[in-house]
Amino acid sequence: MTDLEARLARGPLRVRSLWSDAGPEPVARRIERRRRLSVALDVVLACALLVLVGVTWHLPAVVGPGDGKAVFADGSVAELSTRDTELRVEEDTPNRSVSRLTGGARFQVVPNPRRTFEVRAGDVRVRVLGTTFSVQQVPSGQAQVLVERGRVEVAWLGGVTVLQAGQGGLFPPAPASEDEPDAPSASPAAPKPPPPAPPASARAASGVAGAEGWRNDARAGDYARAYEELMKGPESVRDDAADLMLSADIARLSGHPEDAVRPLRAVCERHAGDRRAPVAAFTLGKVLDDMGQPAQAAAAFQKARTLWPAGPLTEDALSREADAWQRAGRTAAARAAADAYLTRYPSGRHAAAMRKILGT
Amino acid sequence: MSSSPQLRLVTPVPPAPERRELTLEALYEDYAPYVGAVASRLLGRASDVEDVVQDVFALALRGLRRREDEREVKGWLAKVTVRRCLRQLRFRRLWGLLNSSPTIGYERLAEPSAGPEERRLVSEVYAALDRLPAHERIAWALRHVEGESVEQVAVLCECSLATAKRRIASAQDKLARRLGGRVR
Numbered sequence: 001m002t003d004l005e006a007r008l009a010r011g012p013l014r015v016r017s018l019w020s021d022a023g024p025e026p027v028a029r030r031i032e033r034r035r036r037l038s039v040a041l042d043v044v045l046a047c048a049l050l051v052l053v054g055v056t057w058h059l060p061a062v063v064g065p066g067d068g069k070a071v072f073a074d075g076s077v078a079e080l081s082t083r084d085t086e087l088r089v090e091e092d093t094p095n096r097s098v099s100r101l102t103g104g105a106r107f108q109v110v111p112n113p114r115r116t117f118e119v120r121a122g123d124v125r126v127r128v129l130g131t132t133f134s135v136q137q138v139p140s141g142q143a144q145v146l147v148e149r150g151r152v153e154v155a156w157l158g159g160v161t162v163l164q165a166g167q168g169g170l171f172p173p174a175p176a177s178e179d180e181p182d183a184p185s186a187s188p189a190a191p192k193p194p195p196p197a198p199p200a201s202a203r204a205a206s207g208v209a210g211a212e213g214w215r216n217d218a219r220a221g222d223y224a225r226a227y228e229e230l231m232k233g234p235e236s237v238r239d240d241a242a243d244l245m246l247s248a249d250i251a252r253l254s255g256h257p258e259d260a261v262r263p264l265r266a267v268c269e270r271h272a273g274d275r276r277a278p279v280a281a282f283t284l285g286k287v288l289d290d291m292g293q294p295a296q297a298a299a300a301f302q303k304a305r306t307l308w309p310a311g312p313l314t315e316d317a318l319s320r321e322a323d324a325w326q327r328a329g330r331t332a333a334a335r336a337a338a339d340a341y342l343t344r345y346p347s348g349r350h351a352a353a354m355r356k357i358l359g360t
Numbered sequence: 361m362s363s364s365p366q367l368r369l370v371t372p373v374p375p376a377p378e379r380r381e382l383t384l385e386a387l388y389e390d391y392a393p394y395v396g397a398v399a400s401r402l403l404g405r406a407s408d409v410e411d412v413v414q415d416v417f418a419l420a421l422r423g424l425r426r427r428e429d430e431r432e433v434k435g436w437l438a439k440v441t442v443r444r445c446l447r448q449l450r451f452r453r454l455w456g457l458l459n460s461s462p463t464i465g466y467e468r469l470a471e472p473s474a475g476p477e478e479r480r481l482v483s484e485v486y487a488a489l490d491r492l493p494a495h496e497r498i499a500w501a502l503r504h505v506e507g508e509s510v511e512q513v514a515v516l517c518e519c520s521l522a523t524a525k526r527r528i529a530s531a532q533d534k535l536a537r538r539l540g541g542r543v544r
Contacts, residue, residue: 002536002539002540003481003539004481004485004535004536004539005536007478007481008504011507012504012505012506012507013470013478013481013482013485013504013505014470014471014473014474014478014482015400015401015404015469015470015471015482015505016400016469016470016471016472017393017396017397017400017409018396018399018400018404018405018406018409018469019392019393019395019396019397019399019400019406019409019410019413020396021392027384027385027388027392027417028384028385030414031384031414031417031418032418034411034414034415034418035418038415038418
């Protein structure tokens with residue numbers, strides 16, 4: 001037993017009062033003075049807090065070369081694609097985020113229906129409806145927008161459109177490319193409007209009656225139900241890039257990534273000229289990597305960067321390719337990809353990892 | 361025979377207690393020594409005690425206006441005193457991080473009638489209390505210096521009985537470790 005415990009066993013410690021009445025000044029006056037001081041301190045603290053919140057949320061922040069990525073107040077992330085990219089966050093509040101982009105960046109936006117997330121590139125405004133997407137300014141002055149997941153609304157002087165997962169395009173769109181929306185192109189072009197629904201008789205004749213069910217479920221975000229519906233009639237998936245990408249998204253997002261491989265591969269191989277093909281190849285790489293197939297994943301990443309050499313996914317595809325080759329035990333291929341990365345992006349986000357692969 | 365007048369024992373009815381007007385001056389006169397004593401045992405420093413007493417009475421008029429029964433007044437003042445002491449201790453700790461002022465001694469904190477051994481113990485205990493989390497320190501001091509029951513500690517700290525017990529026990533363990541060099 002310590003001294004203290006022994007002492008406490010006999011009763012409370014004996015401590016004297018330190019208070020003594022402060023003097024002749026009336027208590028009311030002393031207390032009023034104290035109250036005013038306390039109110040003034042509270043006001044100062046509240047102002048300081050407001051200023052701090054204002055600085056955090058309202059003042060423009062600039063993310064430039066060398067910063068790599070920007071994290072927004074809600075956890076959304078922008079990864080800069082090129083060394084000369086600049087992202088100016090003009091507003092970042094709980095209800096609204098507005099950024100101005102010069103160059104290219106990939107955005108992963110935390111879904112929040114009550115928050116507007118907007119990126120402006122030149123005269124093009126991309127408003128996010130909960131998604132992952134890339135924006136890249138091209139020398140023509142247009143902005144290349146590519147949606148990996150979810151939807152975005154793209155607006156420019158004279159038009160507005162909504163892009164779904166797998167869709168992309170140059171904005172403002174060139175008039176010629178809008179005339180032939182379905183024509184496959186070697187590089188991503190203007191967005192296609194949603195294909196018109198075939199007449200009921202035609203759908204019945206083609207054996208896809210009722211097949212809109214899984215498409216509608218997917219568009220509504222109910223991927224689990226869409227997957228169930230899709231499995232009832234997998235033959236209802238049309239052999240076009242949009243339908244194949246949608247079915248792949250349904251498989252991935254409902255927790256069946258292995259069922260996404262076939263449609264993604266089909267887009268890469270049978271629709272390699274379609275603007276969705278690079279995204280399909282990149283997504284295929286990620287799916288295969290997650291499934292523990294690094295060699296096949298590396299080949300898919302390689303395909304993604306080959307299909308769109310100057311695209312916003314190229315840097316990530318190249319680094320992932322090198323990493324996947326390394327894990328597959330293909331050292332020479334890994335070193336070649338890492339070397340290609342460093343030649344192209346010597347100060348890129350993954351430069352350190354690539355140097356590690358090269359052992360430099 | 362005429363009956364003698366029946367005697368009746370009449371118990372005098374005490375006059376209704378005069379309801380005293382609840383003014384700041386009256387409150388202060390009646391309760392400032394009590395609030396000052398509680399704050400002294402919780403804080404251990406005269407400068408903090410003066411601040412807390414004034415803070416408590418600055419709040420008192422507004423807070424007590426709704427209380428008809430003056431018996432509630434003392435309980436209300438005790439609770440507010442504990443709350444202000446907690447705030448003062450947290451502010452003290454924050455200020456201590458920013459300002460490397462020398463450690464304050466507590467040699468004169470024990471009652472004047474206490475012997476040298478008790479004075480030394482009180483001084484060491486308060487130095488050790490300065491290193492405890494504020495809510496644990498308050499609970500321990502209410503129990504072992506103010507002499508409150510554990511139930512009353514829970515009421516004054518506005519926490520559950522289990523929490524009060526846990527805080528007191530945690531503080532006791534830490535104090536025993538810090539002062540544990542002298543084991544009887």
